[in-house]
Amino acid sequence: MQADILSRIRKDLTESIDEKTQNSYSRFFKEEVKCYGVKSAAVGKIAKNYFKEMEQAGKADKKRVFSLAEKLLQSDYCEEAFIAFEWAYMVRAEYTEADFPVFERWVKNYVNNWAKCDTLCNHAVGSFIEEFPEFVENLKTWAKSDNRWLRRASAVTLILPARKGLFLPEVFAIANILLTDKDDLVRKGYGWMLKEASKPHQQEVFEYVMENKKEMPRTSLRYAIEKLPPELRAEAMKK
Incomplete structure (x- = not known):
């Protein structure tokens, strides 16, 4: 078969x-x-x-x-x-709790471009985290990894949950860890996560961006503020 x-x-x-x-x-x-x-x-x-x-x-x-x-x-x-x-x-x-190590191994062994990372993490891993929220702590460990795909995965896993208004403290915690990451795809990943979180939590994300914009790479900043109203975007983009 x-x-x-x-x-x-x-x-x-x-x-x-x-x-x-x-x-x-x-x-x-x-x-x-x-x-x-x-x-x-x-x-x-x-x-x-x-x-x-x-x-x-x-x-x-x-x-x-x-x-x-x-x-x-x-x-x-x-x-x-x-x-x-x-x-x-x-x-x-x-899904059961035993599936997390499987997903982690897949990211480590088989994910080698952003499309694979996002396809796995946006849907399968994101759904897993919603069902077993205690595993969101593991994403913070991913965010500190030497593996660029685990770091991007830590952010893009929360894209759909963040859009629903979930895990806001964890979104900010992961953004903090990745804040000055040197990898462009990781920067885009956490900027995207913040953008999705801004849909249900506009004010909180705006305040986070304003607090951190001196350290935040412009790529991440532009992604994060994309869905904010024009006046807030203009404020965030000021040097």
Whole structure:
């Protein structure tokens, strides 16, 4: 079953290669990436179709899904990682505390560009943290890591929870840890987290930015204030 489904997925991906998409990767990524060159909508459709097939066969339980996801991740292809992480999110109703080390290992071993980081963390890991909020403390450990993807992951995991108004003290705590990070993708990641937090918590995020703007890199600052009203944005951008 596993080998069969993997080979069919890879055949579908190969047959869906789009030359324009293939040629555009160098614009999106500074690092070398391994991609087929398939439009994200097509990859999403492949992910959903095969998940549905597994469900109908009674083989879409978390254990099987995580095992298949691991095999997809080992190929290093962006599209296969997208399918793996999408499937991991689809079994979120079955998450237990024991899944956190699995997600952490995936970030450490398989995440090597911002798209993989965000696909896994925005949805699967973000949902996990909402369900098991005590693990938000682990994100602070990620924020102190030497691994740039764990540091970005510490922020982008809170994107969707922050948009709902959750974890504001932790959002600020992680922003504090990452405040002067040298990595551009980490700076953008925590700026994005603050921007999402500003939707339900406009005043608090504005005050945080004003307190920290002397140290905050301009990239992070611009992201953080993007959704604030024009007058607050102008105030924040003053030297």
